[in-house]
Structures are given as C-alpha cells and as structure tokens.
Amino acid sequence: MSIQGRRGIRVALPYLLPSLLGALLFAILPIIISLLLSVTNWSGMSRIRLTDGFLKFVAEHFVGLENTKAILADSEFWRALSHNLYFVVLYLPLMLVLSMICALIINAPNRGANVYRVVYYLPVLTSWVAGSLIWKWLLSPVYGPINNFLAIIGIEGPLWLQSEVWAMPSIVLASIWKDMGFYAMILLGGLKSINTEYYEAARIDGASKAQMFARITLPLLSSVLFYVSMLSMINAFQLFPQVMVMTKDGNAGPNGATMVMVERIYKYAFRYGKMGYAAAYSWILFVIIMAFTYIQKRGEKRWVNYDV
Amino acid sequence: MKTTRNVLSLALVLVLVLLPAFSAGTKEAAQGTVTLKLEQFSGSEATLSGEALRGMIAEFEKQNPTIKVELQTIGYDDYFTQLQSKVVGGNAADVFELNYENFVAYASEGALADVTSLLGDTSGFNKTALDAFNYQGVQYGVPNSFSNVVLFYNKALFDQANLAYPTSDWTWKDVEVASKKIMSLGKNIWGFYRPLTFHEFYKGAAQNGGSLMNAERTAFTVNLPQNIEAVSIMAGWQNDSKIMPTDADMAGMGDWDLFKSGRLGMLVTGIWAFGDFTANCPFEWDIAIEPGNVQKATHFFSNSYVVSETSKHPAEAAKLAVFLAGSKEAAKLRVEASWELPPVTYPEIIDSYLSITPPENREAVFASLDYLVTPPVSIQQAEMQAIIESYLGQILSGKQSAKAALDACQKELEAKISL
Numbered sequence: 001m002s003i004q005g006r007r008g009i010r011v012a013l014p015y016l017l018p019s020l021l022g023a024l025l026f027a028i029l030p031i032i033i034s035l036l037l038s039v040t041n042w043s044g045m046s047r048i049r050l051t052d053g054f055l056k057f058v059a060e061h062f063v064g065l066e067n068t069k070a071i072l073a074d075s076e077f078w079r080a081l082s083h084n085l086y087f088v089v090l091y092l093p094l095m096l097v098l099s100m101i102c103a104l105i106i107n108a109p110n111r112g113a114n115v116y117r118v119v120y121y122l123p124v125l126t127s128w129v130a131g132s133l134i135w136k137w138l139l140s141p142v143y144g145p146i147n148n149f150l151a152i153i154g155i156e157g158p159l160w161l162q163s164e165v166w167a168m169p170s171i172v173l174a175s176i177w178k179d180m181g182f183y184a185m186i187l188l189g190g191l192k193s194i195n196t197e198y199y200e201a202a203r204i205d206g207a208s209k210a211q212m213f214a215r216i217t218l219p220l221l222s223s224v225l226f227y228v229s230m231l232s233m234i235n236a237f238q239l240f241p242q243v244m245v246m247t248k249d250g251n252a253g254p255n256g257a258t259m260v261m262v263e264r265i266y267k268y269a270f271r272y273g274k275m276g277y278a279a280a281y282s283w284i285l286f287v288i289i290m291a292f293t294y295i296q297k298r299g300e301k302r303w304v305n306y307d308v
Numbered sequence: 309m310k311t312t313r314n315v316l317s318l319a320l321v322l323v324l325v326l327l328p329a330f331s332a333g334t335k336e337a338a339q340g341t342v343t344l345k346l347e348q349f350s351g352s353e354a355t356l357s358g359e360a361l362r363g364m365i366a367e368f369e370k371q372n373p374t375i376k377v378e379l380q381t382i383g384y385d386d387y388f389t390q391l392q393s394k395v396v397g398g399n400a401a402d403v404f405e406l407n408y409e410n411f412v413a414y415a416s417e418g419a420l421a422d423v424t425s426l427l428g429d430t431s432g433f434n435k436t437a438l439d440a441f442n443y444q445g446v447q448y449g450v451p452n453s454f455s456n457v458v459l460f461y462n463k464a465l466f467d468q469a470n471l472a473y474p475t476s477d478w479t480w481k482d483v484e485v486a487s488k489k490i491m492s493l494g495k496n497i498w499g500f501y502r503p504l505t506f507h508e509f510y511k512g513a514a515q516n517g518g519s520l521m522n523a524e525r526t527a528f529t530v531n532l533p534q535n536i537e538a539v540s541i542m543a544g545w546q547n548d549s550k551i552m553p554t555d556a557d558m559a560g561m562g563d564w565d566l567f568k569s570g571r572l573g574m575l576v577t578g579i580w581a582f583g584d585f586t587a588n589c590p591f592e593w594d595i596a597i598e599p600g601n602v603q604k605a606t607h608f609f610s611n612s613y614v615v616s617e618t619s620k621h622p623a624e625a626a627k628l629a630v631f632l633a634g635s636k637e638a639a640k641l642r643v644e645a646s647w648e649l650p651p652v653t654y655p656e657i658i659d660s661y662l663s664i665t666p667p668e669n670r671e672a673v674f675a676s677l678d679y680l681v682t683p684p685v686s687i688q689q690a691e692m693q694a695i696i697e698s699y700l701g702q703i704l705s706g707k708q709s710a711k712a713a714l715d716a717c718q719k720e721l722e723a724k725i726s727l
Contacts, residue, residue, distance in 0.1 A: 046417040047398050047618070142559035162555050164705065255701045270389050272691035273413055 037279040039064055044275025067280035077281075080259050081288070083168065087260070088236045090172045095183060095232050096225065098176060102184035107191045120181035128178065132245035135174040136161065139246075161247050167257040171242055178242075179235070183228045190224030191217070222304045230296050237289050238262055261285050342621050343376045344628055345401035349387040350453065350611050351647060356583055360645035364638040368631045375624050395419045400616040402625040403632075406449065408440055408610045408682070409689045415443035416687050421615040422446050426626035433634050436680070437651035441612045449614035452633040453648040456676045457511075457607040459483075459598045460567065460575045460667075464591040465490050465497070474574070476675065478599040480515075480541060483574060487551035490573035499551035501563045502576040504542050504700045506693040507683065511607055512538045514681045515600035520696075521684045521727070528721045530696070531714040538601065540710040543703050567593075578609065579673055583646040586666055595667040597676050604679040610651070649673065692725045 033050070040061035042048070048057050071077050106116050123131060138146050139160035147157030158166045198216050207215070218225075240262040243253070252259035252267075265285070269278035346365070351357035358381070365377045380401070382390060388410060394400045395414070406414060414420055424447040430438060437451035461474055469489045474482070487499020502508055510520050518534030521527065529535075545552040558566065567575045568588050576598055585593060598606055613629035615622055632638050636657065639650035643661045650657060662670050686692050699717040702708040708716070 043413075043417060045392055045395060045413060045419060047396055047419070049398075140560055141556060159556055255705055255707070256698055267694070268691075270392060272688060272694070273392075273417075274688075274691070 034279045034282060037276050038067060038283050039280075040276040041067075041274075042276045043273040044269055044278070045273050061276070063276070067277045068284065071277070071281055071284060076259070076264070077284075079256065080261050080264050083258065083260050084237055084239065086168055087172060087175075087239055088233060090169060091175060091236050092229060092232060094172070095176055095179065096229060099180050099183035099187055099228070100225075102180055103187035103191055106184065106188055117185075120184050122181070123178045124182045126178070128241035129245055131178050132174065132242050135170070135177070135242075136246050139170055162254055164254045164257045167247055167253045171239070171246060171258060174242055174246065175239070179232065183232060186228055187221065187224055190221045194220045219305050223306050226296075226300055226304045230293060233292060233296065234289055237285065237292070240266070261288075341374050341376055342624050343378060344403060344619075344621060344625055345378050345380070346403045346628065346632075347380045347382060347391070347401040348405035348613075349382055349384045350405060351381065352383075353381055356645040357647040360641040360647055361632075363641045364632050367637050367641075368628060371631075372624075372627070375628065377628060395616070398618050400618060402619040402621060403613050403615055403629050405452065406612055406614050408608070408612070409685060409693075411441060411449065411612060411614070412443060412685050413687050413689055414614070415446075415448045419617055420448040421617045421619060421622050421625075423448065423450075423615050423622070423626045423629070426615075426623055427630055428627075430630075430634065432636070432652050432654060434651045434653055436608075436677075437610050440608075440610050440682070441614075449612035450629050450633040451610045451612050451651040452629075453642065454608065454610040454651050455579050455648040456609065456673065456680065457576060457578050457598060458595040458672055458676055460577060460581065460585070460593060460595050462567065462570060462573055462589075462591060462593055464570065465493065465573045468493055469573075473594065474596040474599070476597045476672070478596065480599055480601045483599050484545075484549055484551060487573060488549070491551065497571050498553045498557075498566070498573065500545060500574045500576075501552055501566065501572055502542070502545065503563070504539070504546075504704055506696050506700070507607065508542070508576070509539060509696065509700060510683055511605050511681060512542050512601075514605035515598075515603060516541075517602045519681075519684075525684070526727055528718055528725075528727070530721060531711070531718040536710045536714055539700070539703055539714065541601070543700075543710065546704065547706065578607075578648075580648050582667070586646065593666060594669050595672050596669060597672050597679070600679075605681045606676040606679045608680040608682045686725055686727055688725050692721065695720055695724065 036055075036058050040058055041063045042057075042061050048054065102116075102120050106113050106120070138144050141147055141157065141159045141162065144157075144160075147160075150157040160166050160170045194217065198220075199212055202212050202216060239260050243258045243260055243263050244266070247253035247258040252263055261281070262285070265278045265281045268274045268281060348361075351361050361379070361381075365379060369375065369377060387405075391400070391404065400419070427447065427450065430450070433451065434454070437454045438447075441447065441449040441451060459474055459478075463473065466473055466486070469486075469492070471486050471489055474486070483500055490499045491497055513519055513532075513535040516534045516538035518529070518532045518538060520530050520535070522529055546554050553566070561569075563572075563575060563577065564581060564584065566572045567577075568585065570589075570591050579595075597604065613633050615625040615629060619625045634650075634652055636652075636654055639652045639654065639657045640660070642648070642650045643657060643664075646664065649661070658674075662674075664670065684692070696717060699708075699713040699720075702713045703710050
C-alpha cells in the first residue's frame with residue numbers, strides 16, 4: 001500500500017467510525033454470535049450475558065453440528081425450502097416483466113411520467129404490515145372487492161389466503177404489488193443511461209419498435225436486469241412479513257402452505273424455545289442464498305453485457 | 309445557515325442521549341417507595357376486566373402505601389414474544405402473568421423466583437389451581453384466575469325448532485340431532501361450533517376415553533384407537549354431518565360473532581365469554597356442562613402471576629401477586645366484572661358469582677369442575693401444539709385419514725419432543 005493510501009485511511013477513519021461502529025455492533029457482532037449459538041442447544045428463554053462468561057456458556061451448551069443435522073434430516077425443512085423455491089419461480093419472472101413494463105411506461109415521453117413514478121413507487125414506501133392487511137382485506141373470500149368483482153363477471157373467486165392452492169400465489173401477488181416500483185426505478189435508471197443515438201441510428205435504418213427493444217434495449221439493460229434478478233431472488237428467500245401477517249400464523253397458512261424458511265426460523269427462535277436450532281437454520285439459509293447467487297453469477301458471463 | 313443546522317442537530321443528539329438519565333427511577337429511592345412492574349395479557353383496557361384490574365391495583369396501593377404498581381397490558385398474541393426477549397435480556401417485569409401451558413417452560417429455565425416462603429397464607433386458594441403452579445416441589449407462582457369451557461346455547465333457536473334445552477346428560481349424539489333440527493330453520497343458520505384445535509382435541513380425546521399422553525406423562529399416546537375415533541367424529545362435524553360451519557362458511561367471522569348474530573345454535577367456548585354475550589346477545593342464552601361421548605371431560609385453563617428471578621423486590625412482588633390473585637377484595641372485583649373464576653374458596657365470593665345472570669344455569673360452571681382434564685404439557689409446549697395442529701389440519705382437509713395422520717403425528721412427536 002502506498003504512503004498516500006495509508007494516510008488516506010488515517011484521514012478517512014474518523015469519518016467512517018460512526019457507521020463502522022454501527023455495523024460492528026448491529027451486524028458483524030450478531031453474525032458472529034449467531035454462528036456460536038448455532039452449535040449450542042440454547043433455548044432462548046434463559047438469561048445469557050455477552051460480557052459475562054458467554055464463551056463458557058457456549059462450551060457448556062455445545063452440541064456441535066447436531067442442529068444442522070437435525071434440520072436437514074427433517075422433512076419439514078425441505079417442505080419450507082420447496083415453498084421458497086415455488087415463490088421464487090412465480091415471483092421472479094412476473095416481477096421482471098412487470099417492473100420492465102413499468103419502467104418503459106415511465107420512460108416513454110408522456111406527460112404523466114411523474115405521476116406514474118409516484119403511483120408505482122408508493123407501495124414500496126408502505127410498511128409491509130399495512131400492505132399485508134390491505135391485501136388480506138382485498139382477498140377476503142366473501143367481503144373482499146376482488147372476489148366481488150370476479151362474481152360480477154361470472155367467476156367464483158377462490159378462497160385465496162385460506163386455500164392451500166391459492167395461498168402462495170396470493171402472497172406472490174401482494175409481493176409484486178409491493179416491490180414492483182422499486183425494481184422499476186432501478187430499471188429506469190438503466191434505461192436512461194442508454195445512449196439515444198443507438199435508437200436514432202436504428203430508426204434511420206428502419207427498425208421497428210419491437211426490434212429496437214429486443215436488439216438495443218434488452219442487451220444494453222442486461223447488467224441492470226442481472227442486478228435486479230439477483231436482488232429480488234435474495235429477497236424472495238427472505239420472504240417473511242407478508243406471510244406472517246396475511247396467512248394463519250399457527251399452522252403457517254392453510255395446512256402449512258406458506259411455511260417458508262424465515263418463518264420457520266422465527267418460530268423456532270421465538271415460539272418454540274430453540275434459539276440454537278434457529279441460529280443453525282439461518283446459517284443454512286445463508287448458505288443456500290450464497291449458492292444461488294454463485295450460480296447466477298456464473299450465468300452472468302453468458303448473457304450480461306457491460307458495454308453500454 | 310449550515311452552522312445553525314449543525315448546532316441544532318448536535319443539540320438534538322445530546323438531548324436524546326441524556327434524556328434517559330433524567331427519567332423516573334432516580335426519585336423513588338429518596339422517598340422509600342418501591343415501584344413494581346406488572347405485565348399481563350388477560351383482561352383488556354377497554355372492557356370491564358380492565359376496570360376491575362385497575363381497581364385491584366388501587367386497593368393494593370391503598371393497603372401498601374410504600375409500593376407503587378406500574379401496569380402494562382399486552383395483547384395475548386404478542387405477549388409471549390415480548391416476554392421472551394425481556395426475560396433473556398434480564399428486563400422482565402417484577403410480576404408477570406403466565407398461562408398454565410407456558411409455565412413449565414419458564415419454570416424449568418430458571419426464569420422464575422421461588423416464592424414458596426413468600427406467599428404467606430394460601431388457604432383461600434383453590435387447591436387444584438394452586439398446585440398447577442408447583443414445579444418439582446417448588447411453588448413458582450399463584451393462580452390468578454381459572455376458567456373452563458361450557459356449552460353455550462341460543463334459547464331462541466331451540467324454541468323455534470321446538471327442541472328441549474341441552475342438559476348435563478347430553479352427549480355428542482344429542483348435539484348432532486339438535487343441530488340438524490336447528491339448521492333446518494333456515495339457510496346460514498348453523499347447529500354447532502367446536503373447532504378441531506389442539507385444546508379441543510385433547511379434551512375430545514378424553515371425552516371419548518382416550519388421552520394424548522400416558523398418566524405419568526412420560527410417553528405420547530396420540531394414536532390410541534379412542535383418539536382416532538374422537539378426531540374422526542370431530543372432523544365429521546364439518547365434513548360429514550356439516551352441522552358446523554367451515555372457515556369458508558364463516559368467511560372471516562369469528563365464532564363469538566357468529567353466536568352473537570343469532571345464527572348459531574350451540575357453541576363450545578370459555579366462560580370468559582359471559583361479559584361479552586351478556587352485553588351483546590339480543591336473544592336469550594344459557595349454558596350447560598359440555599357434552600362428552602363416552603364420558604365427560606372439561607377444560608382446565610389457568611393463568612398465574614409469577615415473580616421474575618431478576619426482580620429486585622421479590623417479597624413485595626410476591627405480596628402483589630398474592631393480593632391480586634387470591635385476596636377477597638380482588639376476587640370480588642373479578643366476579644363483578646364476570647372476568648373468569650377467581651381461584652378462591654371464600655363461600656360469599658362463590659355465592660355472589662352464582663347470583664349473577666345470565667346465564668341462568670351458572671351452577672354448570674362449578675359442576676364442570678368435576679370433570680377437569682389438564683392439558684398435556686411439555687417444555688416444548690408451543691412446538692408440540694403446532695405439530696399436533698398440523699396433523700389435525702391434514703385430517704380436516706381430507707388429505708390423510710385420521711388413523712394415518714395420528715400415526716404420523718405420534719412418530720413426529722416421539723422424534724422431536726422430549727418428555
């Protein structure tokens with residue numbers, strides 16, 4: 001490292017310190033603690049102190065990889081994981097297409113662009129709890145507006161959140177409503193950064209709008225699309241508040257239809273008195289997300305184009 | 309402009325940092341008073357029970373001028389989550405409320421103070437209820453209330469259907485017959501409501517001569533033939549005889565609301581509904597001992613006050629717990645508010661409880677105590693209940709037969725729950 005670099009750090013450190021301290025206290029330290037807890041059988045109901053014999057506590061309650069083994073051997077884990085994957089499969093493509101359409105609408109030279117921008121972004125600013133409650137009401141089988149509307153056009157709506165088949169699609173619907181605006185804004189940023197000269201040249205050559213979209217917009221947007229799909233996949237694995245608020249809590253939805261990983265972690269940590277087990281669960285989730293991100297990153301080379 | 313803003317934000321930060329230092333707590337030591345924190349889930353601010361609780365606390369403070377009580381009521385749904393983080397962080401209230409099902413877990417984790425020697429005279433307490441909060445020979449709390457479940461029925465619907473009112477001899481068969489007649493009165497009128505939950509299942513099993521654990525509570529017996537039969541009949545109320553509305557039929561309406569709307573003949577629910585039904589039922593109703601199948605069995609629900617192991621004033625805390633739970637003054641307020649049963653044996657309190665109507669047949673509340681069955685309890689209570697309920701859901705939805713589901717349930721419980 002050059003002298004300047006080292007001096008740079010000395011100058012930067014005081015400025016970084018406040019946020020570094022926050023990260024250390026509220027992110028890095030808890031991560032280390034959860035790793036230690038994941039090899040214990042701590043119930044999460046007895047008192048422990050970090051400053052007073054914490055390592056001794058860990059040693060006394062040490063169970064090694066027992067938690068991890070028990071989780072992987074339990075069919076419930078695979079069920080929860082499959083529900084997460086089901087969510088991703090429904091959510092990701094729909095999300096990409098719809099947020100792309102939103103971004104294109106906002107980007108088009110029309111008068112109401114700012115209005116659209118606000119409308120699409122509002123759900124992002126709404127808290128998940130409030131949003132979930134609204135959706136719970138919208139999807140209510142008898143009193144809900146959605147089923148009443150379907151009845152008008154002669155369709156008998158499903159039981160939505162109370163139906164084993166429709167519970168997860170309902171959650172996907174609400175999640176897309178909530179997240180679409182966020183991803184649309186990122187895609188919009190990508191659209192704005194595409195040089196307009198490309199389109200002009202294409203137009204002179206007589207390209208149609210569809211051709212321009214397929215041959216210019218999509219390839220040049222691929223890096224942003226990649227980023228969006230990675231981000232939304234990570235979010236999808238962390239699916240939690242909407243499930244907790246919208247579907248029946250005790251059974252994790254109708255017959256466990258919305259039992260997902262983070263919901264399990266929460267239940268084991270705060271309902272079932274198995275904090276060590278829950279910590280191990282979250283590390284498994286971490287590894288899964290890592291693996292999926294790695295696979296996506298590998299695929300990146302095939303289709304992502306960084307020469308804007 | 310910029311400097312002003314910086315100065316202002318710095319001032320704001322300082323205020324926020326220093327504020328806690330000046331808050332309560334510093335004053336009280338000087339005056340020699342003790343402030344106790346009390347947290348609970350039963351009773352709500354808005355109803356008569358909240359008023360009764362505030363009355364009890366006022367009376368306690370009057371009798372003990374050196375003790376002040378800070379009450380915080382938290383809804384049942386959030387209560388246990390917040391309690392857990394407080395216990396772990398060492399910030400639990402001096403006195404807090406626990407239900408019977410969660411008591412064992414907290415007692416076994418060492419979160420509760422031993423109050424055996426701090427309770428003073430406990431002769432006024434109902435013995436069954438008091439013993440429920442004794443864990444391995446140590447008294448960790450006092451019951452503040454107990455309650456059971458009875459059969460509520462809508463007299464008006466019974467009259468319209470020309471039916472005799474339920475009696476203490478009724479069985480599941482009678483319920484089914486009466487329900488069908490009531491349902492013939494019109495569309496959207498239902499006969500019976502008793503959901504297939506963990507609590508209803510353990511009681512239903514007992515009513516059919518079964519049980520979920522052996523008598524010594526050392527092994528699960530979930531797939532006994534009696535249990536399988538009980539669960540098939542109970543699921544059948546929704547799926548076969550259809551005397552009971554499904555979730556879809558209810559469309560988000562609660563069972564109490566359905567009863568109050570006058571469209572439900574019979575409802576199995578707790579006596580804590582008395583206050584609400586008295587105020588909000590525009591028709592006459594009464595109660596009877598809950599019908600069983602081959603024998604009677606009724607619920608035992610009890611909540612208790614326990615003292616936190618971290619409390620700095622355990623003696624005062626125990627005093628508060630005993631007063632709220634078992635004093636004559638508190639019991640009287642509890643009865644007047646129709647807020648469950650006070651766990652006491654004072655005859656005049658019991659008499660005044662019986663004299664309040666509706667329901668006409670209040671004796672059924674006490675008669676039901678003869679058939680109490682306590683729930684199966686484990687240190688992993690919540691997990692055990694969730695496992696059992698997940699299989700009950702399988703049976704209700706018709707995905708698995710009662711036998712297959714309970715066999716699988718037994719296996720999973722044996723693997724996951726240590727007794």
